[in-house]
Amino acid sequence: MNELWIRFADADFDAFDWWRFAGDSEKPADSGQGRGDELAALEAAAVCRVFVPQTLLLSLTVQLPPRASRQQLQAIGYAIEDQLANDVDDNHFAMGPQQESGAVAVVVIERAVMDRLLERLRSARLRCDFIHAEMLLCPEPGNGVLACLCPSPSGWLLRLSRAEAMALSTEMLSETLSWLVARAGGTSAVACCDGSSAALSGLPDLDCQLVDCRPDRERTKSGINLLQGDYRPGSRWIERLKPWRPVFYLLAIWLLLWLAASVIDRVQMQRELDNLRQQQWALIERYLPGTERRGDPKRLLVERLSSARSQAGKNGAIELIAEYAGIQAEFPKLKARRLLYRDSELLVDLEGPQLKLFESLERKLRQQGVRYRIENLDIGPQKTRARLILGGAS
Numbered sequence: 001m002n003e004l005w006i007r008f009a010d011a012d013f014d015a016f017d018w019w020r021f022a023g024d025s026e027k028p029a030d031s032g033q034g035r036g037d038e039l040a041a042l043e044a045a046a047v048c049r050v051f052v053p054q055t056l057l058l059s060l061t062v063q064l065p066p067r068a069s070r071q072q073l074q075a076i077g078y079a080i081e082d083q084l085a086n087d088v089d090d091n092h093f094a095m096g097p098q099q100e101s102g103a104v105a106v107v108v109i110e111r112a113v114m115d116r117l118l119e120r121l122r123s124a125r126l127r128c129d130f131i132h133a134e135m136l137l138c139p140e141p142g143n144g145v146l147a148c149l150c151p152s153p154s155g156w157l158l159r160l161s162r163a164e165a166m167a168l169s170t171e172m173l174s175e176t177l178s179w180l181v182a183r184a185g186g187t188s189a190v191a192c193c194d195g196s197s198a199a200l201s202g203l204p205d206l207d208c209q210l211v212d213c214r215p216d217r218e219r220t221k222s223g224i225n226l227l228q229g230d231y232r233p234g235s236r237w238i239e240r241l242k243p244w245r246p247v248f249y250l251l252a253i254w255l256l257l258w259l260a261a262s263v264i265d266r267v268q269m270q271r272e273l274d275n276l277r278q279q280q281w282a283l284i285e286r287y288l289p290g291t292e293r294r295g296d297p298k299r300l301l302v303e304r305l306s307s308a309r310s311q312a313g314k315n316g317a318i319e320l321i322a323e324y325a326g327i328q329a330e331f332p333k334l335k336a337r338r339l340l341y342r343d344s345e346l347l348v349d350l351e352g353p354q355l356k357l358f359e360s361l362e363r364k365l366r367q368q369g370v371r372y373r374i375e376n377l378d379i380g381p382q383k384t385r386a387r388l389i390l391g392g393a394s
Helices: 070-074 111-123 170-184 237-287 297-310 317-328 355-368
Strands: 003-008 016-021 030-034 047-052 057-063 091-095 103-110 130-133 147-152 155-159 165-168 189-192 207-210 335-342 345-352 372-379 384-391
Touching: 047 111, 091 111, 103 111, 147 170, 155 170, 165 170, 237 297, 317 335, 317 345, 317 355, 317 384, 345 355, 355 372, 355 384
Parallel strands: 003 047, 047 130, 147 189, 189 207
Antiparallel strands: 003 016, 016 030, 057 103, 091 103, 147 155, 155 165, 335 345, 345 384, 372 384
C-alpha cells in the first residue's frame, strides 16, 4: 500500500520533509523537502502519516493499576498534572494500549497546537490518516543501549524507549547524555544515526553504535495515533462542514417553505374535497331523503344506478325514489334509516316519533294511488318504526 509521510520542522508547520513508500516496501522510494503551498502540491497516497516535532509534545509512560477502568484511563491527564506546563483541559491526551504491568504510553499535545496542525492540513486539502510523534522516526534503543540519537530539524532527538523521547538543542545534548549515563550506572552505549556521532566527540566515555535511521514502516506499527477522542475523524465532521453552514441554512429554509406550502395545498385540497362531498350528499338527499351520510357517496350512487339497470322492464329505482321523495317531503319528521331497491320494489325503513305520522303517510299514499305496503310496524314509547314498500304488488 502506498504511503506518504510528512514531518514538519517547527511549530509554524511551514517547512517539512516528506517520504513516499511504494507497495509493501519498508524503506522510502522517494523523498524531498518543501514549505508553504508546496504541501498542497504533494501527490496523495492510500495512507498519509504526519509527524509532529517532538519539541511540541510530551511523550512518557504513566503507571496505572493493572486493567484500569475506562474512567481511570479518561482521567489520565490528572495523573500527570504535575508534569504539564498548563491546565489539563488545555491539552489533548493520546494513549496506547495498557500493558499487563499497568503501564500506559501517553503522548500529550496542546489543543491549540493540534487545532493549528489540522487547520494547516485542511487548508492544503490533505487527508491525514495518522498523526504521530516525531520520535517514531528514530529507532528504539536495543538492550544494553542507553538511548538512540537522531538528528532533527529542531536539533537532536534522543529516544529513550518505545514510549519516551526528548527533543534537545546542541547545547543541552552533552549535559543530558552525561546525566543519563550517571543515572544508568555505567551503561555508556548510544545508538547513533549517520551524522550524529560527531555530536558525541566531546564525550569520550560514550560508545557510539551506528544504526540505520532512515524512515521505516515497522516503527509506526507500535506508534500512538494522536487522532483519538475529540480528534477522531468521525468526531471532526462538524468542523469539516463549517464552510458549508450557509448552504445548509438555505436548504433548511427552503425545506421549511416547501413543507409549509405543501401543508397549505393539502388544506385547500381537503376543503375543496369536503365541499364536493357536501354537494354530492345534497344531491343524494334530494332523491333519497333521509339517507344517512355514511361511506362514499359516489359508491352509493353507482350501486343504485347499477341496481336500477339490473331491473330492466320492471319499476325503475330512480322512478320509485323520485315518487317517494315527493311524498316524504311532506313528512320531515319521518327519517329513512335504510333504503333498498330489490325486485322492482323500493324498501324504506322509516322511523318517527308518533304513530300518527305513519297513519298520515298511509292516507297520502292512498290518495295518490301509489302501490305500497307497510310491514314490521313496531310501536315504541319514544319511537315508532316500520318498513314502507313501494312498487311491486299492492
